[in-house]
Amino acid sequence: PMAYENIIYETEGNVAVIRFNRPKALNAVNLDVVKDMQKALDEVEADPSIRVLILTGEGGKAFVAGADISLMVNLSPLQLRDFSVALHDLGFRMEALPIPVIACVNGFALGGGTEIAMACDFIYASEDSKFGQPEINLGIIPGAGGTQRLPRLVGKGMAKELCMTGAIISAQEAKEIGLVNKVFPADKLWEETLKTAKIMASKGRFSLMAAKRCIDRGFNLELRAACGLETDQFALCMASPDGREGMSAFLEKRKPEFKGGLS
Ligand code: CAA
Numbered sequence: 420p421m422a423y424e425n426i427i428y429e430t431e432g433n434v435a436v437i438r439f440n441r442p443k444a445l446n447a448v449n450l451d452v453v454k455d456m457q458k459a460l461d462e463v464e465a466d467p468s469i470r471v472l473i474l475t476g477e478g479g480k481a482f483v484a485g486a487d488i489s490l491m492v493n494l495s496p497l498q499l500r501d502f503s504v505a506l507h508d509l510g511f512r513m514e515a516l517p518i519p520v521i522a523c524v525n526g527f528a529l530g531g532g533t534e535i536a537m538a539c540d541f542i543y544a545s546e547d548s549k550f551g552q553p554e555i556n557l558g559i560i561p562g563a564g565g566t567q568r569l570p571r572l573v574g575k576g577m578a579k580e581l582c583m584t585g586a587i588i589s590a591q592e593a594k595e596i597g598l599v600n601k602v603f604p605a606d607k608l609w610e611e612t613l614k615t616a617k618i619m620a621s622k623g624r625f626s627l628m629a630a631k632r633c634i635d636r637g638f639n640l641e642l643r644a645a646c647g648l649e650t651d652q653f654a655l656c657m658a659s660p661d662g663r664e665g666m667s668a669f670l671e672k673r674k675p676e677f678k679g680g681l682s
Contacts, residue, residue: 434615434620457509469518483532485531510568528549532550543600544604
């Protein structure tokens with residue numbers, strides 16, 4: 420793996436890990452972080468052995484405390500627009516990855532932090548982590564998907580309350596509203612995240628991608644069209660050796676050995 424200034428990119432077997440690494444600024448995201456992230460995602464995409472990606476924060480206090488306010492304060496409206504586009508591109512790129520992406524939130528995930536976490540496939544969080552869209556306190560609104568991904572996850576009313584009050588909520592509250600999948604004690608978060616990552620990494624690569632695509636793309640479609648998408652992906656699973664292997668293994672009463680690839 421390459422060396423980066425603002426993130427740490429590592430691999431642990433077939434799991435890749437990106438750690439936001441600007442601890443002095445609570446991992447606030449600026450354009451350099453976005454550039455580093457894009458390069459790390461190039462590495463992930465170029466390595467077919469990588470089956471799952473985990474995003475987390477360095478420094479013990481924050482996942483990401485938001486977009487970097489000291490950067491944004493100096494931007495013109497058009498430059499701020501470009502920054503928002505760059506952040507959205509990052510989110511869409513993570514959604515477009517063929518592998519699952521887990522947000523392992525170990526501290527503050529505010530503003531852009533909650534938004535980056537929401538662009539992952541799901542969120543695991545430590546008990547002491549915090550979520551929210553506090554942009555309203557700065558006289559602005561979320562610019563990395565908060566007004567769009569949040570209502571899709573937690574409903575319009577709750578999303579409006581969070582975006583309009585700027586309230587910071589606990590991991591437990593975030594779980595209750597459906598923003599976070601699971602909450603763990605801080606010292607257990609990493610091993611539990613890795614455990615789930617390894618479970619997914621052991622599955623067929625094509626079927627993981629198909630599940631991700633169907634859920635993400637189908638979510639905003641009319642139900643009949645969305646189910647058509649599922650039918651196509653379901654059928655396509657049989658074009659991957661993993662589909663045949665999984666069913667044969669079941670019938671032969673043995674563990675499947677998924678190798679990935681398309682036939
Ligand atoms: N941007 C730039 N710097 C940040 C930052 C951010 N989002 N969040 C924290 N920092 C910096 C602080 O300025 C401080 O720097 P100095 O040591 O140089 O003063 C350092 O990180 C440590 O932060 P605090 O001293 O404030 O730590 P704390 O424990 O007292 O408070 C906190 C923690 C509640 C997270 C507080 O830092 C905070 O409120 N941060 C801002 C959160 C925020 O508003 N995020 C939304 C940003 S806007 C956005 O994200 C737009 C978008 O949607 C794209």
